[in-house]
Amino acid sequence: MLPGITTINGAATKLDPRYTDDQRQVYGAFLQETFGYRNIAFLTLAARIDGATSFPKDTRNYWYPKASLAWNISEMDFWKGMGSWFSSARIRGSWGLAGNLSGIGSYDRFTSYLSATINGIATYNINPALGNPLVEPERASELEGGVDLSFLNNKLGVVFTVYNKRL
Numbered sequence: 001m002l003p004g005i006t007t008i009n010g011a012a013t014k015l016d017p018r019y020t021d022d023q024r025q026v027y028g029a030f031l032q033e034t035f036g037y038r039n040i041a042f043l044t045l046a047a048r049i050d051g052a053t054s055f056p057k058d059t060r061n062y063w064y065p066k067a068s069l070a071w072n073i074s075e076m077d078f079w080k081g082m083g084s085w086f087s088s089a090r091i092r093g094s095w096g097l098a099g100n101l102s103g104i105g106s107y108d109r110f111t112s113y114l115s116a117t118i119n120g121i122a123t124y125n126i127n128p129a130l131g132n133p134l135v136e137p138e139r140a141s142e143l144e145g146g147v148d149l150s151f152l153n154n155k156l157g158v159v160f161t162v163y164n165k166r167l
Helices: 077-082
Strands: 026-037 041-052 061-072 086-100 113-118 121-126 138-151 156-166
Touching: 041 086
Parallel strands: none
Antiparallel strands: 026 041, 041 061, 061 086, 086 138, 113 121, 138 156
């Protein structure tokens, strides 16, 4: 082992190349509530908090909110006289944030060294994949809207959805 190297992965000659030591912990909590009004309108609010030890201690936990709204047009009084062939219609929309806590390895935020031998002499070089001590998980925001229609006593249905996702 070279001076400053304290793990088997840093040895110039490794005994078992399949050995790894991964101490990562990923954890999370989720809370969601749906509020409805007479089977006509529904509002869903949710929040998720996730964390992973692969990120810095001060910024280890991340919050991801979401909200959605749905309106059952077919439950409105004016819809009741439309006839039996058009069973139901619903308009919906939602927005939310999502993240990727497993996008980096347990120790990828640190700059590491690679071990090697040159003419039988143990040496180590800086890893070309430099670490970033301020790294944060990927985050994505998505806005979605759509219409759900059903016909002939719910025997035939059409779902139309549009969305915009930004990374």
